[in-house]
Amino acid sequence: MKKQGNLVRLLDLDQDFIIELIYATPNNFTGSVVYNFTDCYIDIETGKRLVKAKDMAREAGFRMKVWDAFRPTSAQQKFWDLLPDNNFVAYPPDMDTIKEFKNSHMNGQCVDVTLVDLNGNYVPMPSDFDDFTKKARLDCIETTGEARKNGEFLRDIMVKAGFTPYENEWWHFYDKNVTPARYTEAILD
DSSP states (O other): OOEETTEEEHHHHOTTOEEOOGGGSSOSTTSSOOOOOOSOEEEHHHHHHHHHHHHHHHHTTEEEEEEESOOOHHHHHHHHHHOOOTTTSOOOOOTTTOOOOOSOGGGTOEEEEEEEETTSOBOOOSSOTTOOSGGGSTTOTTOOHHHHHHHHHHHHHHHHTTOEEETTEEEEEEOTTSOOOOOOOOOOO
16 A cells, blocks of 8 residues: 555545546646646545545445645645635645644545546536636535535435535535544655
């Protein structure tokens, strides 16, 4: 099992995830590659909870696709430089002065996920990933039908597995059950 600090390779915990690290490609809101690794790393305890959620999705006829888990601190800085809006991008920490860490992508204790069908095809969800409009909120009144149902199902299984949803992004979940680890710039491949 590949491991570095609190981080493990998610596929070493369970092979059934579909990994599509959006920020390892130019197909994201920045239009460029934000980080240069392709393996999905996650806090080991967060990963165990994600496996539970994935298993619940599988029982209901879905698979789980992971768009983002651990991301280095330099990636957070790039995001902030492009979109300095704390509703969508957390302010990058000053690693020389930070005293208190939070559950974050920068320590692998947050995930961005969606549901797909058993063949890996997208199913209707409330919005596209990294939609910076009100449609990204699960409670948006414009979200109806199957997209709302799927978004609510994802939220419900993630909560049952121990995650806390972020109200402004239907795809983003915090693992607040684990003690926040130090943020890292680790390159894992």
